[in-house]
Amino acid sequence: MLLFLQSLLNGLLLGGIYAAYSAGFSLIFGVMGVVNLFHGEMVMLGAFITYFGFTLFGIDPFLTLPFSIVFLFIFGYMVQRLIINRVVESPPMISYILTFGIHLIVAYSALWAWTADFRTVTTSYSGVNANVYGVIIPYARLATFGIALCVVMGLYLFLYRSEMGRAIRATAQDKEIARLKGVNIHHIYAVTFGIGAAITGMAGSLISTYFIIFPQMGLPYTILAFCIVVLGGMGYVPGALWGGLILGVIQSVTATYLNAGLSGALTFILLFVMLIVRPAGIAGKGIIE
Amino acid sequence: MFGIVVAFVLTAGVHGTALAQAKFRIGYAVPLTGTFGRDGNLVKDAYAFWKDLVNAKGGIYVKGKRFPVELIFLDDKSIAAENAKLTERLITKDRVDLILGGFGSDSVFAGSAVAEKYKYPMVSGAASSNKLFERGFKYYFSTLGKATEEVRGCVDIAQILSPRPKTGVILGSDVLFTALACEGYKKYAEQNGIEILHFELFPITLQDYNSMLLKVKQKNPDVLFVGSHLMVAMKMIQAMKEIDFTPKMVTFSYGPTVPDFIKNLGRDAEYVVAASEWAPNLPYKDALFGTAREFNDNYFKKYGRYPDYVEAASAAGVYAMQVAIEKLGIVPPLKQADRVKLMEELHKQDLMTFYGVVKFGPDGANEAHPPVAVQIQNGKLINVFPKEAAEATPWYPMKPWKERQ
Numbered sequence: 001m002l003l004f005l006q007s008l009l010n011g012l013l014l015g016g017i018y019a020a021y022s023a024g025f026s027l028i029f030g031v032m033g034v035v036n037l038f039h040g041e042m043v044m045l046g047a048f049i050t051y052f053g054f055t056l057f058g059i060d061p062f063l064t065l066p067f068s069i070v071f072l073f074i075f076g077y078m079v080q081r082l083i084i085n086r087v088v089e090s091p092p093m094i095s096y097i098l099t100f101g102i103h104l105i106v107a108y109s110a111l112w113a114w115t116a117d118f119r120t121v122t123t124s125y126s127g128v129n130a131n132v133y134g135v136i137i138p139y140a141r142l143a144t145f146g147i148a149l150c151v152v153m154g155l156y157l158f159l160y161r162s163e164m165g166r167a168i169r170a171t172a173q174d175k176e177i178a179r180l181k182g183v184n185i186h187h188i189y190a191v192t193f194g195i196g197a198a199i200t201g202m203a204g205s206l207i208s209t210y211f212i213i214f215p216q217m218g219l220p221y222t223i224l225a226f227c228i229v230v231l232g233g234m235g236y237v238p239g240a241l242w243g244g245l246i247l248g249v250i251q252s253v254t255a256t257y258l259n260a261g262l263s264g265a266l267t268f269i270l271l272f273v274m275l276i277v278r279p280a281g282i283a284g285k286g287i288i289e
Numbered sequence: 290m291f292g293i294v295v296a297f298v299l300t301a302g303v304h305g306t307a308l309a310q311a312k313f314r315i316g317y318a319v320p321l322t323g324t325f326g327r328d329g330n331l332v333k334d335a336y337a338f339w340k341d342l343v344n345a346k347g348g349i350y351v352k353g354k355r356f357p358v359e360l361i362f363l364d365d366k367s368i369a370a371e372n373a374k375l376t377e378r379l380i381t382k383d384r385v386d387l388i389l390g391g392f393g394s395d396s397v398f399a400g401s402a403v404a405e406k407y408k409y410p411m412v413s414g415a416a417s418s419n420k421l422f423e424r425g426f427k428y429y430f431s432t433l434g435k436a437t438e439e440v441r442g443c444v445d446i447a448q449i450l451s452p453r454p455k456t457g458v459i460l461g462s463d464v465l466f467t468a469l470a471c472e473g474y475k476k477y478a479e480q481n482g483i484e485i486l487h488f489e490l491f492p493i494t495l496q497d498y499n500s501m502l503l504k505v506k507q508k509n510p511d512v513l514f515v516g517s518h519l520m521v522a523m524k525m526i527q528a529m530k531e532i533d534f535t536p537k538m539v540t541f542s543y544g545p546t547v548p549d550f551i552k553n554l555g556r557d558a559e560y561v562v563a564a565s566e567w568a569p570n571l572p573y574k575d576a577l578f579g580t581a582r583e584f585n586d587n588y589f590k591k592y593g594r595y596p597d598y599v600e601a602a603s604a605a606g607v608y609a610m611q612v613a614i615e616k617l618g619i620v621p622p623l624k625q626a627d628r629v630k631l632m633e634e635l636h637k638q639d640l641m642t643f644y645g646v647v648k649f650g651p652d653g654a655n656e657a658h659p660p661v662a663v664q665i666q667n668g669k670l671i672n673v674f675p676k677e678a679a680e681a682t683p684w685y686p687m688k689p690w691k692e693r694q
Binding site: 003006007010011014111115116117118119120122126127129131136138141210211212214215216220224251252253255256257259260261263264 | 495531554690
C-alpha cells in the first residue's frame with residue numbers, strides 16, 4: 001500500500017513538472033495555432049540561465065526564476081514579432097518548418113557556445129526530501145508542483161479576467177473580428193508567445209535542480225509537451241495540468257509495477273487512443289481542426 | 290603556350306599533392322554532440338594527445354624517416370548510421386591512410402563494418418560490446434575487453450567486502466554496451482553467489498527514474514548494479530537521493546570515471562563504485578607515453594583534467610597501430626596491401642604499453658586485460674580492486690544520504 005501511495009505521489013509530482021513545461025505550449029497553440037517545435041529549447045534556455053546564475057554568481061536556483069521569465073519573455077516576444085508573425089497566416093506546414101528550423105538554430109548555437117557537457121545544479125538541498133509516514137516527498141519537485149498549479153491558475157485568471165486576456169481570447173477565437181475591433185493582433189501574438197516562453201523558461205529553471213542540463217536536451221521535452229497537450233486538449237490551458245497529471249501517474253505506476261520501458265510505449269498508445277476517441281482532450285475543451 | 294602553362298600548373302599541382310601526402314592521414318568518426326557527445330570528446334582528446342606527442346618528435350619513424358600525423362575527425366552526432374556514412378566518406382572521399390574507432394558500441398559497430406569492407410584495420414579504445422567481436426571480422430581491434438568482462442571487477446569486489454553482499458538488483462539502459470554490461474553483472478553475480486532480485490533494462494530516453502527505483506528500494510537489495518553511460522549514471526544518483534534509497538553498494542559500468550561525474554555531483558558522488566580498465570597507479574610503461582603515472586600527469590598538464598580509462602585505452606590503441614607501422618616499415622600514402630599487412634601484424638602483436646599489455650585475440654578483443662574497480666573517495670577515483678593493485682580498501686557499506694553532511 002505504501003508502495004502504491006509513493007508511486008502515486010511520484011506520478012503526481014512528475015505530472016506537475018509535465019504541466020509546468022507544457023502550459024506554454026498549449027497557450028501558444030491555442031492562440032496562434034502554431035505547434036512550436038522549439039518548445040524544448042526554451043526549457044533548455046531556462047535551465048541554462050539557472051545553471052549560470054547558480055555556478056557563476058551563486059544565486060539560488062529559485063531566485064533565478066525572474067531572470068528566466070524576463071529573458072524568455074523577451075526572447076519569445078522577439079521571435080514571434082520578427083519571425084513567426086510573418087508566416088502565422090500561412091498553412092500550418094510553414095510554421096512547422098520554421099519552428100523546426102529555430103529548434104536547430106537554438107540547439108546548435110547552444111552546443112557551440114556551451115559544449116555537449118552534461119551539467120547539474122547541485123545545491124545544498126538537492127535531492128533533500130521529507131518523510132511523511134514513510135512516504136518520501138522531494139522538496140524541489142513539490143515546489144515545482146506548487147508553482148505549476150499557480151501558473152496554470154494564474155494563466156487562466158489572466159486570460160479570463162484581464163483586458164489583455166480578453167484581447168488574447170478574442171484574437172484566438174476570430175482574428176478578423178478582433179482586428180476590426182481595433183486589436184493589434186501581431187502585438188497580441190507576440191505578447192502571447194512571450195508569456196508562453198516565459199512560463200516555459202521558468203519550468204526549465206525549476207527542473208534544472210533535479211534533471212540533467214545539456215544543449216540538446218530540448219527535443220524530448222517538445223515531444224512530451226505535445227503528448228500532454230493532446231491529452232489535456234489542444235489549446236485549453238488547464239488541460240495541460242490534467243494531461244500532465246494523468247500522464248505522470250500512468251507512467252509512474254507503470255514504471256513501479258510493470259517496467260519503465262513500457263511507460264514510454266503507453267504514453268504513445270494513450271496519445272493515439274485519445275486522438276481517435278476524444279480528440280478534444282480529457283476535458284473535451286481542446287481545439288479540433 | 291597556354292597548353293604548356295596548364296600542363297605545368299597541373300604537374301606542379303600533382304607534385305604538390307605528392308609532397309603533402311608525405312604524412313599519415315588518419316581519420317575517425319566520433320560522437321561530438323548528442324547523447325554520447327561528452328564521452329566522444331574524450332576520445333578526440335586522447336587521439337590528439339597521442340598525435341601531438343608523436344608530431345613533437347617529428348612523426349612516426351619509418352625506414353629512417355619521420356612522417357608527421359594529421360588527424361581528420363567528423364561528428365556522427367551519436368547516430369550509428371551516421372558513423373557508417375562518415376567512415377565511408379573518410380575512406381572513399383578523403384582517402385585517409387588509416388581509420389580509428391570512435392566512441393560507443395553502436396557507433397563503432399556501424400563504422401567498423403565499413404572499415405572491414407574496405408580492408409582498413411580499425412583499433413578502438415571506447416567500445417566493448419560482445420557483438421563487436423562475434424562478426425568474424427579480421428580488421429577490427431579493441432584495447433578494451435568485452436563489455437560482459439569489463440564489469441567483472443565491480444562484482445568480484447564482493448569477495449573482499451564484509452559482510453559479504455548476498456542480494457543485488459541489475460538496472461541498465463537498453464543500448465548495446467549497457468545491456469551487455471548487465472549480462473556480465475548477472476554472470477559474475479551468479480559466480481559470486483549473489484542472488485539477483487530484479488533485472489530490468491529501460492529506454493535510454495527515460496526522463497524520470499524515481500518510480501522505477503521505488504520497486505528496487507522495496508526489494509531492499511545489498512547491491513545495485515547499473516549498466517550505464519555518463520548521463521544514466523548521473524541521473525541514477527540524483528534519483529536515488531531523491532527517493533532516499535541507499536543500498537550497501539552501487540556500481541556503474543561507465544560514467545563515474547568521466548571527470549564531469551564528480552564535478553557535477555560533488556559529495557553525492559562519494560561511495561560510488563565503477564568499472565575501469567586502467568588506473569594510473571598500475572606498474573605499466575612504454576617508450577612513447579612513459580609510465581601510467583606519467584601519462585596521467587602529462588594528460589593533466591595538457592587538458593587540466595585527468596584521463597578516463599577510455600582515453601587511456603584509445604591512446605594505447607593508436608600507439609599499438611603506430612608500433613606496428615614502424616615495425617612493418619610502411620610509408621604513406623598507404624596502399625591496400627600495406628593495410629592488409631598492418632592487420633596481420635596487429636594480430637601478432639604482444640605489446641607492453643602504459644595501459645598494460647595489448648594483445649589482440651583472433652576476434653580482435655584485448656585478451657590481456659584485468660578488470661579493475663574504482664571507488665570515489667573524498668572526491669577522487671581510488672583503485673580498490675583487485676587487491677594487488679588497490680590504493681585503498683573499499684568504503685562499505687554506503688552511508689545513507691541523510692547521514693551525510
